[in-house]
Amino acid sequence: MTCRLQPGDRAASHRRWRGRVWVVLLLTSLALTVSAEEAGAPARSAATSFGQALESADTRSLARHFPTSGRVRLQLDRLVGREHGFYSSQQVVTLLRTFLQEGSVDGFTVIAVEAPTEQFARVDATARITNHKGVTRPATLRLHLERERDRWVVRELREEAP
Structure with missing residues (x-):
């Protein structure tokens, strides 16, 4: 005996199928978002400490x-x-020290972190x-950060145009 779907049954079946696909896509995107945030947390912490x-x-x-x-x-x-x-790290620190003797930095706030791998991050x-x-x-x-042994270090520091 063959079971045939009536036109109304087919539409209901299609709606249920679409609903399930959307739920799976939503859960997957939420998992990826949490995963990306978790991956960027150590880099965010390092950048905040730098600030x-x-x-x-x-x-x-x-x-x-x-x-x-290496160089920065x-x-x-x-x-x-x-x-x-x-520049070498020592040269960078000297340049920053010279600036900070007469100037200052205030309100340093991390606004975005991208950590595509466990070795590199952009902040x-x-x-x-x-x-x-x-x-x-x-x-x-x-800031472009790179893992060096067990810590994140700044490999590039630049000011973006306003």
Whole structure:
């Protein structure tokens, strides 16, 4: 005996099927969102700690956020002047120390974290930068972080155009 669906039964079956697909898609997207947030949590924490070191002008703490070997790319017009390029960690700390002797960073806030792998992350942050003349302006900073042994370090630090 063959069971044939009536036109109304077919439409109801199709609606149930579509509803189940939407539920599966929704649950999958929620799981991916939580997973992405969990993956970015250590990078967010490292960036927040870096921002606190900038705000407090604590160059010892700042130094811990840079790699022990290799270079760091800088592009920070307002923070260190037009010193664009690749520098050792020690040079970066010296440039930041020089700026922080007469200028300041305040209100450092992480606004986005992308951690596509367990080794690399990109962090966007906002801050208010006060230069040596006392002029304060908002800035968007982008940090590229990399895992170095058991910690995240800053491999690139640049100011994005407003």
